[in-house]
Amino acid sequence: MNRSIALVDCNNFYVSCERVFNPKLRNKPVVVLSNNDGCAVARSEEAKALGIRMGEPCFQFKHLARKHNIITCSSNYALYADMSDRIMSILFKFSPSQEIYSIDECFLDFTGFRKNGLTAYAQEICRYIQQQTGLPVCIGIGASKTLAKLANYIAKKNLVFQGVCNFNAMSIREQNKWLHRIKVGKIWGIGKKLSPKLQQIGVYSINDLKNINPRRLDLQFSASLKKTIYELNNIVCFELEGTTAKKKQITCSRSFGVLITSFKSLEQSIALYVSRAAEKLRRQNSYTGSIHIYICTSPFNKKESCYENSINIPLPEQTDDTLTLIQFSLFGLRKIYQNGYRYQKAGVILSKIVSNKKYQPDLFSKKKGRKKSSSLMAALDQINTLMGKKILIIAAEGITQPWKMRQNNMSPRYTTNWNDLIVASQLI
DNA sequence: ATCACGGTTTGCA
DNA sequence: CTAACGTGCAAACCGTGAT
Secondary structure, three states: OOOOEEEEEEOOHHHHHHHHHOHHHOOOOEEEEOHHHOEEEEEOHHHHHOOOOOOOEHHHOHHHHHHHOOEEEOOOHHHHHHHHHHHHHHHHOOOOOEEEEEOOEEEEEOOOOOOOOHHHHHHHHHHHHHHHHOOOEEEEEEOOHHHHHHHHHHHHHOHHHOOEEEHHHOOHHHHHHHHHHOEHHHOOOOOOOHHHHHHHOOOOEHHHHHOOOHHHOOOOOOHHHHHHHHHHOOOOOOOOOOOOOOOOOEEEEEEEEEEEOOHHHHHHHHHHHHHHHHHHHHHOOEEEEEEEEEEEEOOOOOOOOOOEEEEEEEEEEEEOOHHHHHHHHHHHHHHHOOOOOOEEEEEEEEEOOEEOOOOOOOOOOOOOOOOOOOHHHHHHHHHHHHHOOOOOOOHHHOOOOOOOOOOOOOOOOOOOOHHHHHHHHHHO
């Protein structure tokens, strides 16, 4: 029997979140920008119609924005994350088998649910989410994650579906009609590099790919592409992941709000990013064995000389201690810093990550027994969780941070911050 | 000739 | 007025030294 896997995906998620709390944004072209107010990462239907492309740099469409009164918002991740939590916990009530795939998407396993009424059930879910959170969602259903993703795409693009496209309730003929009509690049996992390669071997539509024999596939194609082909043929290769796998690599990087020249500012930013990365590390109960830091000038600026450098610092002992990690990374920064450049971005990558339960101390380590995560870090994390993110910071991060990213038009954190809520009420 | 390993690049969301 | 273009992760790739 075919599985019934659903993908629930919010429409224009970030824009929709902004609209829930600011009705003035409704029925108008709205764009939400990436960090540092750099590129368009979410667009309302009106903004899409005006030709704003996904990922388009803000300065490139500013004339269009002025001409059509497009409203641009800085991204407000505190708000989006909270709205996401609400949606996900509601959806969990509809199926115990849930995989939260991204901030606005989740898979639900409906296998064995209401054989004939599943489409209506899904439509009910859409209405319920809309009513409970104010957010519009679409649902795609298919026999695999790949097909569910695709069905969701079809539901979004074709209003006749009223938010739900269910491949399992379609005739084979009708399903193939859709697969034939859609280009191969729209499939989950097939992007702008792989699709021209597939076209070279005569695969244009999704239907073309579905009918390839994966066993005869050229060596130049990866194993995961074969899985995708099976998935198009109703054979599950990507199961729902019950628990999120621990990260093998943890990154924190940001572009600066202004180009910076001082070593001090670079130090502060690196210290901040190490802090964030180490928080993520502790949250998944891991230690890191290696820390990589990098700094670079703008890759887009052709007028001035550019510089980028990075350094990998293997740690003598695996750790999750922010202070230790900052010490090592600032030592590394001194090695790669070059005076006289205007830096645009810095970042930190933790790798060689191990579970803190598998921690193996150095043979010659002075510390005795198994090293536990320090109580200092535990206190730091608890206080910041309980009382607000920036209650305790490491002094090396700096207090004023003149280099911090641009967020010139950010909405209040309506659902997660009392002070912002007061500000919001005064605006009305 | 083959393997394991690390560092780097590529690709995707 | 100016200048202004994201982030995170894993897979794939590739050179190296060891066997």
